[in-house]
Amino acid sequence: LVKNRSSDHYLLIGRCISILIVLSGVFVAFWMSDVVKGLKFWLKIAPMLGIAFWIGLFWKRYNAAGAWMSTASGFIVWWLTLQPGVVHWIQSLPFAKPLGMIENASDKPILHEPWQIVIYLMAAAFAGIIASLLTKSPNEAKVNQFHQLIRTPVQPGEVITTSCQLPAGVQPLHRATWFTGSNFEVPVPSKTSVVGFFVSCAAVGAMIGGFIWLMWA
Secondary structure (H helix, E strand, C coil), X not given: CCCCCCHHHHHHHHHHHHHHHHHHHHHHHHHCCCHHHHHHHHHHHHHHHHHHHHHHHHECCCCHHHHHHHHHHHHHHHHHCCCHHHHHXXXXXXXXXXXXXXXXXXCXXXXXXXXXXXXXXXXXXXXXXXXXXXXXXXXXXXHHHHHHHHHCCXXXXXXXXXXXCCCCCCCCCCCCEECCCCCECEECCCHHHHHHHHHHHHHHHHHHHHHHHHHHC
């Protein structure tokens, strides 16, 4: 937010933010009644913060307004899905029962958590896309520079003299992509990427299985 300050200035800000994060973590630790409740809470928070990152990673037209709108609308819709009036409205929909969208807890209907996440993620993505299309495009040079940085591997012994810049003498790596010539940056997956994807899926499946085991243990 504040440019061209000394390194001591940014170091001080970083330390202050670190203290704030630690204090926030302590507060949340005492606020949550148990570990399972805390895990479920953070699993709901992460998608709302991550949706802007992932859309921006694959769509060059996505901008700051879209990112803010995605995050804000995600939190707002999450809050709405907790309101009794909204839950009763969803319950009245003809497809709610066949799809298992509503469950009863503490003698009152609530929105089933997987559906809750799907609803606010879709709302966040839609709001971010619309906001990006209705506002100014991001700086094309900066967007292309960002993609050059993330696609170029770190070279042994390279020296970084300027942040967010490729080191002198390092050429950006060319990567084959789908939808060439469009605003979409979707790389053609390599063998390593495919293997990594399935390993990650297995890890997520193990995490979900462990979470279910904790709930029913």
